[in-house]
Amino acid sequence: MLVERNVPLQAHNTFGISAKALQLVRVRSESDIGSLLADPQLRDTQKFVLGGGSNIVLTGDLKALVLKVELKGMRLVEETEKAWIIEAAAGEDWHEFVQWTLDNRWPGLENMALIPGSVGASPVQNIGAYGVELQDRFDALDAIDLATGNTFTLDAAQCAFGYRDSIFKHGPGQTVGASRSMGLAGRALITRVRFRLAKAWKPVLGYLDLEKKITETGINQPSAHQIFEWVCAIRRAKLPDPVVIGNAGSFFKNPTVTPEQCADIIARDPKVVHYLLDDGRIKLAAGWLIDACGWKGKSVGNAAVYEKQALVLVNKGGRENPCTGGEVMTLAKAIQTSVYERFGILLEPEPVVV
Numbered sequence: 269m270l271v272e273r274n275v276p277l278q279a280h281n282t283f284g285i286s287a288k289a290l291q292l293v294r295v296r297s298e299s300d301i302g303s304l305l306a307d308p309q310l311r312d313t314q315k316f317v318l319g320g321g322s323n324i325v326l327t328g329d330l331k332a333l334v335l336k337v338e339l340k341g342m343r344l345v346e347e348t349e350k351a352w353i354i355e356a357a358a359g360e361d362w363h364e365f366v367q368w369t370l371d372n373r374w375p376g377l378e379n380m381a382l383i384p385g386s387v388g389a390s391p392v393q394n395i396g397a398y399g400v401e402l403q404d405r406f407d408a409l410d411a412i413d414l415a416t417g418n419t420f421t422l423d424a425a426q427c428a429f430g431y432r433d434s435i436f437k438h439g440p441g442q443t444v445g446a447s448r449s450m451g452l453a454g455r456a457l458i459t460r461v462r463f464r465l466a467k468a469w470k471p472v473l474g475y476l477d478l479e480k481k482i483t484e485t486g487i488n489q490p491s492a493h494q495i496f497e498w499v500c501a502i503r504r505a506k507l508p509d510p511v512v513i514g515n516a517g518s519f520f521k522n523p524t525v526t527p528e529q530c531a532d533i534i535a536r537d538p539k540v541v542h543y544l545l546d547d548g549r550i551k552l553a554a555g556w557l558i559d560a561c562g563w564k565g566k567s568v569g570n571a572a573v574y575e576k577q578a579l580v581l582v583n584k585g586g587r588e589n590p591c592t593g594g595e596v597m598t599l600a601k602a603i604q605t606s607v608y609e610r611f612g613i614l615l616e617p618e619p620v621v622v
């Protein structure tokens with residue numbers, strides 16, 4: 269196990285923000301964690317687990333010991349009468365994993381194609397797209413307790429999944445969700461994630477953009493592979509490729525409101541995009557709210573609102589002249605204020621700010 273010092277993190281966060289890790293260890297095997305915890309100095313140092321860096325805003329150098337997860341491997345764990353149980357190590361690239369499952373004719377993850385980031389980060393924020401969330405396909409995960417070195421397994425209920433939320437996004441002092449469990453942020457390192465992919469596969473096509481593809485192509489019964497291709501095309505048209513323009517995906521969560529609040533907003537803005545949820549509440553499209561406030565293309569320094577999707581903040585300075593985390597957060601706060609002043613809704617950021 270090697271402790272690297274002053275490691276540049278620009279290539280390890282999809283925003284492309286320039287910052288350093290004062291100390292960084294690459295975790296390539298579980299025994300690396302054992303060695304780390306056997307070191308009297310490193311054992312008690314605060315730790316920060318870094319996956320694909322696709323959901324973080326770096327506002328300065330990282331003083332915590334950065335654990336860069338590079339665990340690899342993908343396999344079929346078990347085939348039952350009803351499902352395939354597939355496992356991937358935390359350091360695998362999410363999109364490559366989705367592609368591999370489809371190449372092996374195990375459908376189920378196609379709606380989540382092209383989401384940037386690693387497999388290990390996928391349960392942290394319960395990634396989701398085009399009508400499917402990770403928790404719908406999740407079986408269990410293995411993790412290491414960084415305080416004790418013990419390994420443990422969590423099922424979906426224990427992960428306390430919510431909309432872009434889980435037990436891994438909350439600190440040890442906070443209880444999370446209905447399970448009332450203590451948060452595991454900075455305390456646990458996810459090593460492997462298992463997915464349960466049902467053999468009775470049904471396409472999920474309820475999302476407007478996918479319905480449009482059906483109308484355009486006339487393909488009424490698409491295969492999983494066809495849906496994968498459509499999702500990739502939709503994302504490429506709407507969302508910036510982080511390799512070309514730095515970003516961390518949607519910057520805010522879509523807020524939910526009561527029917528009364530929604531009626532009040534509709535009375536003032538009849539075009540507000542909203543969806544009825546199963547529990548009777550209403551989800552509003554944060555992208556629409558931000559767009560309605562005129563933010564598309566606006567910037568603070570080199571942090572800007574993406575021209576094609578107002579929910580995405582981008583680094584318009586590229587690698588040469590990147591935005592700072594401070595610029596991103598100043599822009600985010602200005603957006604929050606203007607959306608609050610016009611609609612009375614406080615948008616909640618999606619990425620983790622460090």
Ligand code: EPU
Pocket residue numbers: 396397398399506516517518519520521522541553554555556559576577578579618
């Ligand atoms: N809209 C606008 N203007 C904008 C942006 C959006 O009017 O600038 C409107 C769109 O026309 C549409 C609605 O808002 O009617 C919703 O937009 P979109 O379909 O692009 O989806 P979203 O709600 O903005 C969510 C997820 C994405 C996910 C897509 C597809 C969140 C915070 N974001 O975006 O996830 O890919 O749905 O399922 O839930 C991510 O989390 O990083 C992410 C990219």
